Amino acid sequence: MLIALVLCIMLFVWMVMWHVYGKQNPSSTTYKTSTVEFTELTEAYTKQNMIGQDNGIPVVRPEPNSDVFLMAEMWRWSPVLVLEINQAYRMHISSKDIVHGLSIQPVNMNFQVYPSYDYVLEFKPTEAGEYRVVCNEFCGIGHHTMIGKIVVIEKEEDLKLYGYENFKKAATPVKTEDNKPMSEADMALMGEQVFTLKGCGACHKTDGSALIGPSWKGLYGKEEKVKENGKEMTVKVDDAYIRESILEPSRKITVGFEQTMMPQMAVTDEEINQIIAYMKTL
Amino acid sequence: MSNTIQESGAQQEGVAVAASMNPGNYRVCDITGFKVDLSSEKLIRANAVASVISLLLAVVAALLLVFTRYQPVHLLNAEWYYRLVTFHGLNALIFWIIFFEIAGLYLGSSVFLNVRFCSPKTGWVAFALMVAGLVMSNIIILMGKADVMLTSYTPLKAHPLYYLGIILFAVGALIGVILFFGNLMIARRERTYGDSLPLVTYGLMTAAIIAVITLASGALIYIPTFLWSLGLIENIDPAMYKLIWWGLGHSSQQINVAAMVSIWYMVSFLTVGGTSINEKVSRTAFVLYILFICLASAHHLLTDPGVSSAWKVWNTSYAMYLAVLASMIHAFAVPSSYESAQRRWGYNKGMFEWLSKAPWSNPAFSSTMLAIIGFGFIGGTTGVIFGMEQTNIIVHNTIAIPGHFKGTVVIGTTLTFMGITYYLIPLIFRRKIVGMGMARWQPWLFFIGIALLSISMIVLGQLGVPRRHWDSTFSGGPFTYNFNPAVDFFWTLMMLGGTIAFISVMMWIGIVVVSVFFGPKVNGPGDMQLTLSPLAPPAKTHKGFEAPGTLLLTFIFLLVFLALFFLNWKWLAATWYVK
Numbered sequence: 001m002l003i004a005l006v007l008c009i010m011l012f013v014w015m016v017m018w019h020v021y022g023k024q025n026p027s028s029t030t031y032k033t034s035t036v037e038f039t040e041l042t043e044a045y046t047k048q049n050m051i052g053q054d055n056g057i058p059v060v061r062p063e064p065n066s067d068v069f070l071m072a073e074m075w076r077w078s079p080v081l082v083l084e085i086n087q088a089y090r091m092h093i094s095s096k097d098i099v100h101g102l103s104i105q106p107v108n109m110n111f112q113v114y115p116s117y118d119y120v121l122e123f124k125p126t127e128a129g130e131y132r133v134v135c136n137e138f139c140g141i142g143h144h145t146m147i148g149k150i151v152v153i154e155k156e157e158d159l160k161l162y163g164y165e166n167f168k169k170a171a172t173p174v175k176t177e178d179n180k181p182m183s184e185a186d187m188a189l190m191g192e193q194v195f196t197l198k199g200c201g202a203c204h205k206t207d208g209s210a211l212i213g214p215s216w217k218g219l220y221g222k223e224e225k226v227k228e229n230g231k232e233m234t235v236k237v238d239d240a241y242i243r244e245s246i247l248e249p250s251r252k253i254t255v256g257f258e259q260t261m262m263p264q265m266a267v268t269d270e271e272i273n274q275i276i277a278y279m280k281t282l
Numbered sequence: 283m284s285n286t287i288q289e290s291g292a293q294q295e296g297v298a299v300a301a302s303m304n305p306g307n308y309r310v311c312d313i314t315g316f317k318v319d320l321s322s323e324k325l326i327r328a329n330a331v332a333s334v335i336s337l338l339l340a341v342v343a344a345l346l347l348v349f350t351r352y353q354p355v356h357l358l359n360a361e362w363y364y365r366l367v368t369f370h371g372l373n374a375l376i377f378w379i380i381f382f383e384i385a386g387l388y389l390g391s392s393v394f395l396n397v398r399f400c401s402p403k404t405g406w407v408a409f410a411l412m413v414a415g416l417v418m419s420n421i422i423i424l425m426g427k428a429d430v431m432l433t434s435y436t437p438l439k440a441h442p443l444y445y446l447g448i449i450l451f452a453v454g455a456l457i458g459v460i461l462f463f464g465n466l467m468i469a470r471r472e473r474t475y476g477d478s479l480p481l482v483t484y485g486l487m488t489a490a491i492i493a494v495i496t497l498a499s500g501a502l503i504y505i506p507t508f509l510w511s512l513g514l515i516e517n518i519d520p521a522m523y524k525l526i527w528w529g530l531g532h533s534s535q536q537i538n539v540a541a542m543v544s545i546w547y548m549v550s551f552l553t554v555g556g557t558s559i560n561e562k563v564s565r566t567a568f569v570l571y572i573l574f575i576c577l578a579s580a581h582h583l584l585t586d587p588g589v590s591s592a593w594k595v596w597n598t599s600y601a602m603y604l605a606v607l608a609s610m611i612h613a614f615a616v617p618s619s620y621e622s623a624q625r626r627w628g629y630n631k632g633m634f635e636w637l638s639k640a641p642w643s644n645p646a647f648s649s650t651m652l653a654i655i656g657f658g659f660i661g662g663t664t665g666v667i668f669g670m671e672q673t674n675i676i677v678h679n680t681i682a683i684p685g686h687f688k689g690t691v692v693i694g695t696t697l698t699f700m701g702i703t704y705y706l707i708p709l710i711f712r713r714k715i716v717g718m719g720m721a722r723w724q725p726w727l728f729f730i731g732i733a734l735l736s737i738s739m740i741v742l743g744q745l746g747v748p749r750r751h752w753d754s755t756f757s758g759g760p761f762t763y764n765f766n767p768a769v770d771f772f773w774t775l776m777m778l779g780g781t782i783a784f785i786s787v788m789m790w791i792g793i794v795v796v797s798v799f800f801g802p803k804v805n806g807p808g809d810m811q812l813t814l815s816p817l818a819p820p821a822k823t824h825k826g827f828e829a830p831g832t833l834l835l836t837f838i839f840l841l842v843f844l845a846l847f848f849l850n851w852k853w854l855a856a857t858w859y860v861k
Contacts, residue, residue, distance in 0.1 A: 004610045008603035023859040030587035055760035099435045101679040108746040110678035112586040119587030124859035132763040136679040136748030144752045145759035
């Protein structure tokens with residue numbers, strides 16, 4: 001009995017000592033936030049620091065010792081991060097919608113992610129390589145598609161390994177001049193950025209394969225079968241229909257995609273026009 | 283050792299028991315000598331039947347889940363996979379275990395104490411509520427209205443009737459627990475037992491007290507969540523939800539532990555006439571469970587935002603892990619009670635003759651022994667290591683977590699409950715066991731199956747495989763990821779283990795159903811297929827420690843624990859730095 005008791009006390013002391021001498025301790029820093037606030041912060045952060053995109057997800061290369069935003073949403077981790085080995089990053093991690101699980105592989109580090117709690121974890125990667133961020137808390141039907149990426153580089157040349165060598169920071173892909181309407185091509189470029197930033201790609205592919213939502217490839221101008229209040233009808237995918245689908249996603253539902261409702265997206269009128277321009281190019 | 287169950291059974295003649303029971307409402311058991319109130323017998327039967335049905339539902343779902351996660355088969359689609367994970371969790375962890383525990387509480391209070399059932403009508407109301415809850419929640423799940431997992435973390439929302447079903451079930455269970463205390467009060471007033479409660483009833487009382495605390499937490503979280511699902515409450519804070527939900531989810535496992543350990547002591551008594559070598563210490567250990575399990579939910583928040591490290595470390599350990607200590611005391615006291623009794627029966631040669639000459643052909647005995655081994659070596663070691671703040675980082679939400687509780691709840695609790703059922707069939711259902719040959723190796727098969735399943739899951743989790751995840755090839759995602767190639771081997775092992783365990787459960791259910799409904803009637807002690815051992819004789823000479831074999835086994839256990847402990851901390855030290 002005595003041995004058991006001593007062992008039990010040692011276990012407690014061990015945990016406390018690891019906080020003093022160990023290098024892996026869950027942080028105690030949390031900020032209360034709201035899903036809306038955190039989404040705005042992450043979008044602004046990503047837009048400002050984006051250097052390119054990888055499979056529809058923006059890529060950000062943060063400065064060492066800076067604050068980094070990583071957002072979980074149904075069903076993606078955004079942005080993709082390019083980190084440097086042995087440098088510390090203060091990661092602000094939260095969710096846009098429901099509870100998710102941050103799981104960095106293959107180092108196998110796992111943390112819980114809540115909506116409206118900003119968890120600040122200071123990570124210092126100790127090995128270079130390509131890492132994946134898996135979601136390991138059930139978050140709905142697309143849970144298994146929720147996988148993000150973190151790249152840890154030792155030297156600049158390492159970027160080539162991931163095809164990131166030509167990525168450059170550009171705040172906006174197009175220079176906007178006041179009072180001058182943008183060309184269709186510029187609008188489409190802006191639309192692609194909205195597509196990436198807002199995470200449309202988590203459900204809509206642009207290569208013709210259907211995922212959780214219909215693919216956008218060749219969608220513009222197509223005739224689609226939809227259901228409104230259970231009644232089936234055919235509509236033409238035009239500007240008006242796309243606008244309505246974004247603003248009122250559950251009004252007309254494309255046949256074959258009834259399972260998962262599209263969420264209400266926070267987008268401006270201008271952004272919708274850009275998305276439409278982008279869709280026309282696909 | 284003055285208050286073993288059979289002695290209190292024998293005391294009935296000297297006590298005015300009959301005054302409280304009308305003749306015709308009870309029978310005197312011709313095997314044990316207990317006065318059995320017929321209305322409590324009916325209630326025990328009903329609850330036991332409901333528990334077996336729940337187990338059947340749970341394991342059918344389990345098999346489909348195993349063959350979905352086993353990627354070469356990948357049986358179910360994503361929707362049905364998540365639906366059945368929810369279904370399996372609820373039926374296995376809640377319905378099967380709690381129905382069985384209610385049956386156990388009625389048995390331990392009414393039958394063992396020779397007392398009438400305080401209010402049979404209320405007992406049936408409790409049973410009806412629980413069945414209604416089971417039916418309601420299960421139907422809603424299968425309709426696809428509650429794909430939220432057992433934990434149903436907000437803001438995931440299920441249909442209101444899902445929460446209502448669980449609330450009904452919990453209210454029914456709470457009434458059952460109150461009836462248990464009612465029986466104890468009658469027994470105490472009418473002095474139907476000796477100086478103190480028999481150890482097994484004492485353990486069950488511990489389980490009942492924890493059940494009240496647990497069900498209160500359950501009400502605290504499920505009632506607001508139910509109102510939220512109806513739209514009457516605006517918002518349920520997700521972190522608060524998780525904190526309180528686990529006040530139900532984890533503490534309820536302590537009910538299982540207390541009930542299971544009680545049965546371990548009982549089986550020791552029934553099979554070899556063993557009693558705890560230090561009954562005071564055993565009782566104290568039960569009290570430790572009540573006192574130190576109150577914030578068990580902290581184990582589930584170790585890598586969460588919102589609570590500080592100081593809070594986590596303190597509340598998972600209370601500086602000295604007193605609940606763990608209690609389990610270690612029992613894990614020593616139960617095998618040592620077998621050893622001590624066996625040695626007094628004369629199996630005294632060497633370190634382990636007591637074990638090799640033990641009644642292994644008695645399925646209740648082998649179930650209990652295997653349950654102790656699995657609970658300690660698989661569930662216990664991983665439980666302590668995964669429950670430490672920092673090492674939790676490398677396992678949180680991975681499949682190692684269900685791997686851990688397959689070791690505790692499935693090998694520990696479920697196998698123990700299956701084992702004791704072999705005594706309930708002749709003594710409560712009054713039927714002979716049909717298929718004794720099969721019954722002898724059913725516990726072994728179950729142990730091997732779940733051990734394989736559980737250990738594979740733990741290894742897979744250590745390799746990073748997430749739990750509750752339909753497709754670990756991430757099809758349809760923007761990126762893909764290949765886990766360490768070793769996972770293929772362990773997936774296969776897990777599938778094999780799951781299949782073996784499934785077959786074993788089917789054998790057990792088959793034996794139980796055929797025996798109870800079609801088995802030959804038991805007409806006296808001659809029809810008893812399992813031994814009912816008399817109390818072991820007192821020791822002739824006292825030389826040295828009573829149970830050296832158990833002591834040696836305990837040291838082996840501690841060595842295994844330390845090896846796993848340092849292995850896990852070594853893995854942790856190899857990860858990125860984080861603070």
